[in-house]
Amino acid sequence: MPSRAFVGRSEELGALRAGLERAAGGDPTLVLVGGEAGVGKTRLVTELGEHAQSAGARVIVGGCVELAGWPAPMLPVVEALRHAADDLGWGDWLRVVGDARPELARLLPELGPASPAPDSGLAQSRLFELVLGVVRRLADRAPLVWIVEDVHWADASTLDLLAFVVRNLRDDRVLLAVTFRDDEVDRLRQWLSVVGRAGMRLQLERFDRAQLTALLTGIRGAPPSRDLVDRVFARSEGNAFVAEELLAGGGDDAIPATLRDVLLARLADVDEPSRRLIRIAAAIGRRVDHRLLTAVAELPEDELLAALREAVRHRLLVPDADGGGSYGFRHALMREAASAELLPGERERLHARIAEAMTLRPDLGGAAEIAHHWAAANDTSRARAAWAQAASEAFDAFAFADALELFEQVLRVWDAASGLDRAELLTRAERAATLAGRHDRALELADLAIDEIDDPARAGAMHVRRGWAMWLSGRGTEALASLRTAVRLIPREPATRERADALSKLARVLALSGRHGESSRVATEGLEIARAIDARSLESELLNTLGVAAGYRGRPKEGFASLRASLAVAQNAGDPECLLIAYGNLSSLLGSYCRFEEAISLALEGLDVSRRVGVELSQGIYCLLNAGESLVDIGRWEDADRLIARALDYDLGGLPAAALAMLQADLSVRRGDFEAAEDQLEAARRWGAAGFSIEYRGLLAQVTAHAALHAERRAGARSTVAAMMAEAVEGGEEMTAAMMLSLGLRIEADAAERAGARGRPAEVDAAQAAGASLERAWQELGAALAPDRTPSPEVGAHAASARAERTRLDGASEPDRWAATQAAWDAIGMPHPGAYARRRRAEALLGVRGAREQVAALLAEAHATCLRLGAEPLRADVEALARRARIELARPAAPSPASEPSAAEALGLTAREAEVLELVAEGCTNRQIAETLYISVKTAGAHVSSILRKLGASTRGEAAAVAVRAGLLSQAGSGRRERRTDAVPAAPSARPPKPTRM
Numbered sequence: 001m002p003s004r005a006f007v008g009r010s011e012e013l014g015a016l017r018a019g020l021e022r023a024a025g026g027d028p029t030l031v032l033v034g035g036e037a038g039v040g041k042t043r044l045v046t047e048l049g050e051h052a053q054s055a056g057a058r059v060i061v062g063g064c065v066e067l068a069g070w071p072a073p074m075l076p077v078v079e080a081l082r083h084a085a086d087d088l089g090w091g092d093w094l095r096v097v098g099d100a101r102p103e104l105a106r107l108l109p110e111l112g113p114a115s116p117a118p119d120s121g122l123a124q125s126r127l128f129e130l131v132l133g134v135v136r137r138l139a140d141r142a143p144l145v146w147i148v149e150d151v152h153w154a155d156a157s158t159l160d161l162l163a164f165v166v167r168n169l170r171d172d173r174v175l176l177a178v179t180f181r182d183d184e185v186d187r188l189r190q191w192l193s194v195v196g197r198a199g200m201r202l203q204l205e206r207f208d209r210a211q212l213t214a215l216l217t218g219i220r221g222a223p224p225s226r227d228l229v230d231r232v233f234a235r236s237e238g239n240a241f242v243a244e245e246l247l248a249g250g251g252d253d254a255i256p257a258t259l260r261d262v263l264l265a266r267l268a269d270v271d272e273p274s275r276r277l278i279r280i281a282a283a284i285g286r287r288v289d290h291r292l293l294t295a296v297a298e299l300p301e302d303e304l305l306a307a308l309r310e311a312v313r314h315r316l317l318v319p320d321a322d323g324g325g326s327y328g329f330r331h332a333l334m335r336e337a338a339s340a341e342l343l344p345g346e347r348e349r350l351h352a353r354i355a356e357a358m359t360l361r362p363d364l365g366g367a368a369e370i371a372h373h374w375a376a377a378n379d380t381s382r383a384r385a386a387w388a389q390a391a392s393e394a395f396d397a398f399a400f401a402d403a404l405e406l407f408e409q410v411l412r413v414w415d416a417a418s419g420l421d422r423a424e425l426l427t428r429a430e431r432a433a434t435l436a437g438r439h440d441r442a443l444e445l446a447d448l449a450i451d452e453i454d455d456p457a458r459a460g461a462m463h464v465r466r467g468w469a470m471w472l473s474g475r476g477t478e479a480l481a482s483l484r485t486a487v488r489l490i491p492r493e494p495a496t497r498e499r500a501d502a503l504s505k506l507a508r509v510l511a512l513s514g515r516h517g518e519s520s521r522v523a524t525e526g527l528e529i530a531r532a533i534d535a536r537s538l539e540s541e542l543l544n545t546l547g548v549a550a551g552y553r554g555r556p557k558e559g560f561a562s563l564r565a566s567l568a569v570a571q572n573a574g575d576p577e578c579l580l581i582a583y584g585n586l587s588s589l590l591g592s593y594c595r596f597e598e599a600i601s602l603a604l605e606g607l608d609v610s611r612r613v614g615v616e617l618s619q620g621i622y623c624l625l626n627a628g629e630s631l632v633d634i635g636r637w638e639d640a641d642r643l644i645a646r647a648l649d650y651d652l653g654g655l656p657a658a659a660l661a662m663l664q665a666d667l668s669v670r671r672g673d674f675e676a677a678e679d680q681l682e683a684a685r686r687w688g689a690a691g692f693s694i695e696y697r698g699l700l701a702q703v704t705a706h707a708a709l710h711a712e713r714r715a716g717a718r719s720t721v722a723a724m725m726a727e728a729v730e731g732g733e734e735m736t737a738a739m740m741l742s743l744g745l746r747i748e749a750d751a752a753e754r755a756g757a758r759g760r761p762a763e764v765d766a767a768q769a770a771g772a773s774l775e776r777a778w779q780e781l782g783a784a785l786a787p788d789r790t791p792s793p794e795v796g797a798h799a800a801s802a803r804a805e806r807t808r809l810d811g812a813s814e815p816d817r818w819a820a821t822q823a824a825w826d827a828i829g830m831p832h833p834g835a836y837a838r839r840r841r842a843e844a845l846l847g848v849r850g851a852r853e854q855v856a857a858l859l860a861e862a863h864a865t866c867l868r869l870g871a872e873p874l875r876a877d878v879e880a881l882a883r884r885a886r887i888e889l890a891r892p893a894a895p896s897p898a899s900e901p902s903a904a905e906a907l908g909l910t911a912r913e914a915e916v917l918e919l920v921a922e923g924c925t926n927r928q929i930a931e932t933l934y935i936s937v938k939t940a941g942a943h944v945s946s947i948l949r950k951l952g953a954s955t956r957g958e959a960a961a962v963a964v965r966a967g968l969l970s971q972a973g974s975g976r977r978e979r980r981t982d983a984v985p986a987a988p989s990a991r992p993p994k995p996t997r998m
Contacts, residue, residue, distance in 0.1 A: 006047050007218055008211035008240075009040065012202050016048045019200070020057065020175050024143040026926050026941065028169035030199025032192065034182040037333055038241030039204045041179040045147050048177060057143040057175075060084045064153040065286055073155050073368070073399030076148045077131065078107050084138055096137045100130035100614060106397045114396075115574075122577040123435065124157070124398040125618040128164045133614060135165060136172050143173040150332075152184040157399035159191045166195045167651035168617060171926035171941065206238030215240060219247055241331050266316065267338060273303060274310040281317060281327065282338035283350045283376075285369070288317070290325045292364045295357040296350070351376035355386075367393050368406070384413050388420060395428070400436035407432055423452035427462060434469055442469040460489030461498045468505050471512075474691060479509055487522075500529040500538050507545045512693055514731035516549040523549065536573035540566045544582055551589040554734070554789020559589050580610050580619035587626050592735065594793040594828045596630065603627040621647060621656045625663060632667050635831040635869050640667060655696075658687035662699050669706045670832060672872035677707045698724055698736030705743060709750075710873070717747055718770065725774055729781045734791060737781050738798035742805060744774045749808035756811065771809045778802075797824035801833070804840065813847030831865050832874070838862040839878050846885055856887045863889045903968040908950045914968065916943040921960035 006013070012033075019029040033041050049059040060083040062076030081104070085093040097104055102115035103126065138144050148154075148162065166176065180188060182203070207215060212233050216224040224232075228247075236243040245266055267275055280296055281288040297304055308327070311317040316334060317327040329335040342350065355373035358365035371386035391406035407429035414422055426449035433442035446466035453459045467482030483506040490499040503526030510519035523545045530538040547562030563586040570578035583606025591599035603626040610620025624647055631640035644667075647660050665680035681704055689700050701724035708717040721744040728737035748771040755763030801824075804817035818841035825834035842858040845851070859882050866875035882889050904914035919929045929940040944956070953959035 007214040008207050009044050012044055012204065013047055015202060017051060020052055020145065023173050023175040026171040026173060028172050028174045030166050030176045030195060032196060032199055032201040033177060033179045033204065034201060035204030036183050037181055038239045038331060039206060040240040041204055042149060045177050045179060049145060049147060052145040057145050058087060058138060059145045061147045063149040064151055073157050073394045073397050073402040074107055076154065076158055077161060080146055081108060096134060100133060103127055103130050122615060122618055124400055126576060126614045127398045128161050129614040129617055131161060132165055132168055135174060139173040145175045148178045151178050152180040152188055155399065156401035163191060163195050166198050170649050207240060208238060209233055212238055212243055215243060216247060219244060241333060264337065269314050270310045273307040277307040278311055278316055278338050279342055280350060282335045283342065284354055286329055286332060286335055288327045289364055292357055296353050348377045352379060380413055384410055384418055395432055400432045404429060404432040404436050404438065423449055426452060430465055439469050439473040456489045457491060457498060460486040460502060463489060464502045464505055471509050476513055483509060495529045495532045497533055497535050500526050500535055504538050504541045507542065511545050511549050514694065516552045520546060520549045536569055537575040537578050540570040540573060540575065540578040540582065543569060544585055548585055551592065554786060554791060556593045556790055563589060576613040576615045577619065580606060580615055584622040584626060587623065591630055592792050596829060600627050600630045617650050621650060621652065625659050628663050633830050637667060637869055654687060655692055658684045658689035658692065659696065661687065662689060662703060665703045669703055671870050674707055674710045681707060694727060694731050694733045694736055698728065698739060702739055702743060714751060721747060725777050729777050732784060734781065734785060734795055737778060738795045741774055741778045742798040742801035745771050745802050745805035745809060749805045752809050768809055771806065793828050797828060800824040813844040815841050815844040815848060815850060818844050832869060832871055835862040835865040835874060839881060843881060855885060859887055860889060903966055907966055907968060909947065913943055913947050917947050917959065917963055920944060920956045921963065
């Protein structure tokens with residue numbers, strides 16, 4: 001019998017309890033418990049679960065099982081969610097599941113019909129977000145302990161989901177405890193390296209002699225003899241399970257020599273019917289359903305029950321604690337020993353009977369298990385069919401990596417007599433590879449499938465998938481060729497979804513490649529087909545492409561109409577990916593044309609919608625970034641900081657991570673934190689920013705050039721601007737070209753002024769020549785663009801800046817040029833370039849001996865703006881010019897020492913802490929405070945800790961009470977406010993990032 005006392009792991013259990021305490025306080029915690037088989041991992045986490053339940057936490061458990069290399073997809077997740085459902089009761093469980101019910105039905109069929117499976121890489125990430133949402137809602141009710149056992153046997157999708165949850169928990173009250181055998185971690189090394197940084201690792205070592213003595217005392221109920229301890233310790237070497245089995249198998253006088261002997265001796269303790277039943281159970285697996293055991297054993301019920309009682313009495317099999325009608329081996333080592341006792345022929349016949357029983361009763365096992373048993377029975381034909389079914393089930397559960405593995409296995413054993421269509425298998429494998437992010441393998445499978453397909457329409461559909469995989473792999477030219485082949489192969493008549501999809505993908509790639517005219521023509525043809533066959537998601541895609549192309553071509557009215565229609569169709573179709581792309585691109589186009597309030601409102605609305613439909617981390621992030629860039633442009637930099645801090649809480653990669661890094665770098669450059677800007681630019685490059693669309697590359701070039709100028713790398717800044725200007729002209733991208741024109745002429749004007757002051761006319765000539773080259777490129781672009789286009793007002797502001805910079809480059813002082821520039825930036829509500837224009841206008845007025853009062857007023861306005869924004873480089877430049885002109889700039893008034901302190905000041909609180917305290921009093925968690933104030937969860941937690949310290953309070957309630965008594969709050973605990981997720985406080989916004997995700 002196992003020891004009734006828990007011994008030898010007090011330090012490890014203390015660490016787990018401390019982790020639970022942290023989690024209960026809103027600091028989510030991951031603990032990885034490693035050790036060899038039998039060392040006591042399960043006993044440790046079981047003890048944790050019992051402690052957690054006694055402390056009021058909810059405990060959910062899921063375990064992984066080994067199926068000869070083909071683990072059941074998401075099994076530990078399914079088990080844990082069902083555990084939660086049983087604990088809550090059906091009605092409460094449905095309330096926790098909420099809108100996620102149709103998607104989670106893929107994992108839990110008892111939830112009802114599953115939603116249609118989108119053929120999109122968003123499918124799995126959305127499922128992961130919805131599972132994360134359920135975990136968060138469970139943790140909102142009570143601290144949650146999620147135990148995952150034997151993760152060394154986990155499938156790829158389970159590992160991905162667990163990593164996703166670990167990286168994206170914020171202030172959720174969750175403790176995730178994961179056990180694994182450290183002698184079987186080869187396939188876990190990368191996963192452990194990823195998640196290990198987010199948690200702590202407990203390594204369970206074998207017991208020493210004193211701990212083993214305590215273990216044996218707990219088993220026997222009395223201290224063991226020294227001789228017994230010596231012999232058990234010598235044989236077990238401190239392994240807890242082996243020690244227990246040695247004692248149970250040999251007693252005091254006959255300790256077997258090896259673990260194999262130990263386990264065989266334990267099996268010999270029971271009669272033959274029980275041994276036979278245990279061998280059958282070992283072949284079935286670690287968990288054994290009573291109904292399946294009955295079907296395979298072929299024993300009368302009374303004999304079966306008698307044999308089971310004997311096995312249970314000797315604790316070789318253990319009934320499920322919840323009375324669910326199944327049994328398990330007390331340890332995997334016992335199952336492995338019993339399985340090894342099967343003779344080869346006996347093993348094959350037994351696995352065949354198990355597979356047949358499961359096939360007749362699908363409720364007794366899934367396709368992956370059936371395939372495992374047919375393979376163990378050496379029946380390749382039936383195993384192949386079961387593997388194909390298991391692959392389809394894994395795909396439908398969005399376990400795409402597992403589906404790919406299974407399809408690959410079917411293909412390895414495929415033959416012409418199997419009755420399976422090889423081309424179809426290759427097609428399905430390609431889909432799984434694409435959705436799993438394995439784009440190189442997807443291309444290989446697509447090529448193999450095309451070689452197998454005779455029908456032009458099917459081949460065309462495969463070329464669509466091949467072309468899209470190429471685009472995702474960064475092979476744009478080849479992608480276009482493959483997509484054009486697809487359109488050529490798929491017949492025009494009758495109208496089909498395949499042709500509409502081919503046209504949609506081709507139009508998207510054309511638009512993203514800057515070929516907007518051709519993109520519009522292709523998308524228009526596709527739209528007619530999509531509407532004819534009522535393909536709503538494709539209709540939304542095509543409308544989106546048409547809207548983006550129209551915006552790029554200077555037809556904003558047409559673009560707004562198409563994008564609004566795309567949004568409406570996506571809402572009606574219930575397609576979250578199309579919905580959020582429409583939100584992102586429409587808010588971008590609105591911002592590009594200076595409809596700022598609409599742009600920022602729509603971006604934040606999209607962010608809120610993304611959270612509701614489960615795509616905040618994969619798609620809503622673009623809306624957040626759009627709003628963040630707008631806030632930077634309009635001078636609301638603190639609000640932008642809050643959104644950036646919120647984005648930093650996300651687990652980002654690729655384009656979102658690069659875009660966030662560029663947004664941070666832009667803000668850092670404006671503030672003068674050039675060291676941080678360099679780090680952020682490097683991060684953007686690491687995430688591949690240089691390979692993204694031209695608008696992102698334009699922003700990267702702009703910020704890179706500014707940082708280079710500060711570091712006195714003028715040659716680098718010049719070459720960056722010139723190269724980007726050439727690319728913008730070639731791609732017909734007017735906004736990027738306008739940015740490069742104004743920045744480039746500013747660089748050359750600065751260079752000419754420095755060279756002129758040092759008497760270097762050759763350098764002045766070189767600067768003027770470089771400026772003229774930029775102007776010629778701009779004129780070339782203007783000649784190529786449609787004359788009837790409607791340029792963005794921001795393009796006009798950059799053009800005005802360029803004209804004014806040209807006067808500096810020519811050595812002239814023309815205040816009117818700078819007045820026009822100032823007016824252009826003021827008209828679109830962008831204060832930072834407006835302050836720069838005022839500084840240059842003041843300088844130009846000094847050059848023509850203009851009125852000093854006007855100069856002083858301009859510098860005062862620019863200075864005030866810089867102080868408000870925190871724009872240190874521009875502030876220093878304004879102050880330097882004021883000193884040269886002997887103009888006194890007003891300083892911010894210091895607070896009067898005689899003034900009465902506010903209630904917050906009297907308590908020693910900052911204004912931000914007072915704002916946080918108000919939310920604390922209303923019952924908000926750290927995450928809710930962060931979402932309301934657009935700060936990170938960690939920052940919110942730091943504010944709360946500071947408030948408690950300053951007020952001398954031990955709890956949030958006490959802090960609120962102190963504030964009420966001091967008159968800071970009129971009422972504490974008045975109820976949680978509704979979270980501010982719909983909009984940042986009203987103010988005009990500026991240009992969000994351009995539509996590039998389509």
